[in-house]
Amino acid sequence: MNGWTSAATVVLGGGLGAALWGVTTGPPRRRVVAQDLSTALACPGLLLLSQAYDRPSYVDLGLVLALLGPVGTLVFARLLADELAEDPPRAWGATWAVAGLGAAAVIALCLATGPGRAMVKLLVIGALLIGGNIVASRALSGGFRGCAVADALIVVALLLVAAAATAAVTTRDPVRQALVLAVLGVVLAVLFTVLQAPDVGLSQLAVGSALTPLLLMLTVRKVRRRGRDEEDGR
Secondary structure, eight states: OOHHHHHHHIIIIIIHHHHHHHHHSSOHHHHHHHHHHHHHHHHHHHHHHHHHHTOTHHHHHHHHHHHHHHHHHHHHHHHTHHHHHHSOOOOHHHHHHHHHHHHHHHHHHHHHHOSSHHHHHHHHHHHHHHHHHHHHHHHHTTSSOTHHHHHHHHHHHHHHHHHHHHHHHHOOSHHHHHHHHHHHHHHHHHHHHHTTOHHHHHHHHHIIIIIHHHHHHHHHHHHHHHHHHHHHHO
């Protein structure tokens, strides 16, 4: 077990364990704060595991979590607005502590990887993680009320759709593009749900994030297999 594995174990075991305790006990204000912090803790844990196991794919999981985690918290803030208005959460200390932990993990990984595309991706994840955590905590504490919460949700969902669509267009490898399309389908489903169209979101989730990427992956696999068979026949 190296230092990266030990750090990931502490973050995931201790942080998510405390978050699980907060989600299962106490008033609603503690539960929503613990849910918000659980995603903010899982993301740096995945980043540390990517370095410990030398698995760059774990960084992609962290990116998806940094994108979708705050959106889920904003949805909870919208649905539980009445309950939270009576007893609003006050957890800015925990929010800044978790944000500092995420920043420290990103900085350490940037120093370990060195300049390059991997560092740029880590910096983007760090910005999304810290910014999203602060925005979500502000929404939970009553910083956005009424229609402002809905507006914030729509703006965040639209930005996520734009980012995922841009990534899908710029990705050249068909296999990676299928994975990006799956993420785009999930983000579009979130957007439709925020716009009060959950039935459309469910259809998008089934078709856009499951069926279409699966068909694309099967097609790529068949084409590549046929190409190998033709080469062997020669």
